[in-house]
Amino acid sequence: MLNNLARRFSSRYQTHLLINNQWVKSSSHSTFQTINPATEEVIAEVQRSNEEDVNKAVKAARNAFDNGPWRRMSGRERGALLHNLAHLMTKHQDDLAKLETIDNGKPISDSKNIDVPLAIQCYEYYAGAANNIRGSNIPITGPYLCYTRKEPKGVAGQIIPWNFPLLMQSWKLGPALAAGCTVILKPAELTPLSALKVGELIVEAGFPEGVVNILPGYGDAGAAMVVHPDIDKIAFTGSTEVGLEIMRNASTGNLKRVTLELGGKSPNIVLDDADMDCAIAQAHIGLFLNQGQCCIAGSRLFVQESIYEKFLEKIVESAKTRVLGDPLDPKTTQGPQIDHVQFKKILGYITKGKQEGAKLLLGGNRWGKKGYFIEPTIFADVTDNMTIAREEIFGPVMNILKFKTIDEVIQRANNSQYGLGAGVHTRDIEKALKITNSLRTGTVYVNCYDVFRENTPFGGYKNSGVGRELGEQGLENYLESKTVIVKTSNDTLP
Structure with missing residues (x-):
């Protein structure tokens, strides 16, 4: 009833x-x-x-x-x-x-x-x-x-x-x-x-x-x-x-x-010369937006080793500010997962992350006693071979990986079946362009994340899709091109 x-x-x-x-x-x-x-x-x-x-x-x-x-x-x-x-x-x-x-x-x-x-x-x-x-x-x-x-x-x-x-x-x-x-x-x-x-x-x-x-x-x-x-x-x-x-x-x-x-398993790369506060804010949005239920979520967060420990400290503090509760309350910033199936799937990934040796810094549990709420969760010391680093979780689970050099992180970022999106955070435009041009993804954000506009094409490489939506390319998906050739007399053409 x-x-x-x-x-x-x-x-x-x-x-x-x-x-x-x-x-x-x-x-x-x-x-x-x-x-x-x-x-x-x-x-x-x-x-x-x-x-x-x-x-x-x-x-x-x-x-x-x-x-x-x-x-x-x-x-x-x-x-x-x-x-x-x-x-x-x-x-x-x-x-x-x-x-x-x-x-x-x-x-x-x-x-x-x-x-x-x-x-x-x-x-x-x-x-x-x-x-x-x-x-x-x-x-x-x-x-x-x-x-x-x-x-x-x-x-x-x-x-x-x-x-x-x-x-x-x-x-x-x-x-x-x-x-x-x-x-x-x-x-x-x-x-x-x-x-x-x-x-x-x-x-x-x-x-x-x-x-x-x-x-x-x-x-x-x-x-x-x-x-x-x-x-x-x-x-x-x-x-x-x-x-x-x-x-x-x-x-x-x-x-x-x-x-x-x-789907996607998008790399979000933070270089050691990045504006730390900006990178923290964008990494936060890039993963936790929509309860992590976003195909382009920056769910592989690569942080350069010289700023790694400081970054961990700040990103945990940022995640602690999330407000879980009634989605109809304007103060709420994180609602429930979509259903019980997704809820259980995400908790299973969290368990797998702990079993495979990732370091749980925050969260990892159900929030409340009713509804499909999961605490904002952060794993550090994640390695490329871990399940949580390879498979799309589609939930509020942030995975942080350490890297040394730009060439290394480019290779690791591209080592995925997916290619929907990526992010790069740096003050150096040459580094930004080198990484942007090297990543095999449909969208790359530089010093931002999750920016969507109706006139910008969206879609992925590899197993992240076929074709593009939005913009002129999105319209072309629904159009056929017909060629017409009309015979004329020689005198009618210049």
Whole structure:
């Protein structure tokens, strides 16, 4: 039986599937519970989509793309609808922030100041970009006029993760809609509510039927999308393991275009000439942001040996300032982990770190008696072969490794299956550029960390993904290039 909190949110927030601009129950009438990770209480019962629902959504999206007005609209018209959506999100930003915090567990200060504003800015960016899609003229020999056109890829299937639900939704929907694609979006089963709320705003903003379809559910719904022959493009953000499976299966039925933003084990390098206080602050953000549940987290913190002991002292003091508690309290800076599975997984990594000889400086335990809270945890004297230095923990566990020389740390930083991000802290621009140019990662931060902007490409090398999101490259993911060659008379060309 739902508690009072769940009843309140069940009536206030959408829990159905969005197909063809209609809110409907799942074909099986089955539901799943979404849980508040701070209280372990049920928030709502959400309709669970299945393969039949995917087929219905794809049919709606296919018809909207092939026969509807969407891809025939001008970029200005599509941009106007995206602006409408951004405006409505701004109007409802407080509700969106509270919903994101309740469903995900992140502090309300983060939801209000990071997730919601960045999501709105992303939609605004692609609203402007929609009217700037253009091909090019190409001079070729002979009596020909040659030019290229940029056209939408078609129906896009999008699967988003639970760590930044609103933000990841905007990273997917923004460029797809600007390009003129239609979409079937599957939010993570752990955090479906903010996606469904945005779905309500999409309908209110005036998007045509079938353009955006939202299917909350589990992996079976995502798997059905990946193999569906009428989906032209798959975009996924999540674990490397699932990404590899998607890559293997995406050619079933047709040759889908695929972009993947996957896991990371990002090196964050502090040289002995760095501004110590700045490096401490950025290392703190780089690991503890979002309870450590960030794919680009600076989870391998390399510190040069001459400042190593001093750095340990200061980073421990910094971590002690974190405030755990009710995520809806503006004073809270660290909320719970997303669910019991992730909670147990992180505690298992902490146990493994101690067993393998890392030195526990801080934390390492559950915080409180209710909710999935874990103390901010710091390990020192970590070596490259330890499990906590090789595998993605996705939690508030900082691992600090010592190094001597720049050439050494470059080699060690690159010795990973991942290549999503990295950080470098130094006052010497030549050292910064040498390290930046040598690291095989999609993003490198210099004297900062976790800076995200809607116009800067984001993605990874190696097992951290395929393709880039955001910026112009993010838009290109949803566009095809068509070459047109027109025979003309010799007299019409200069």
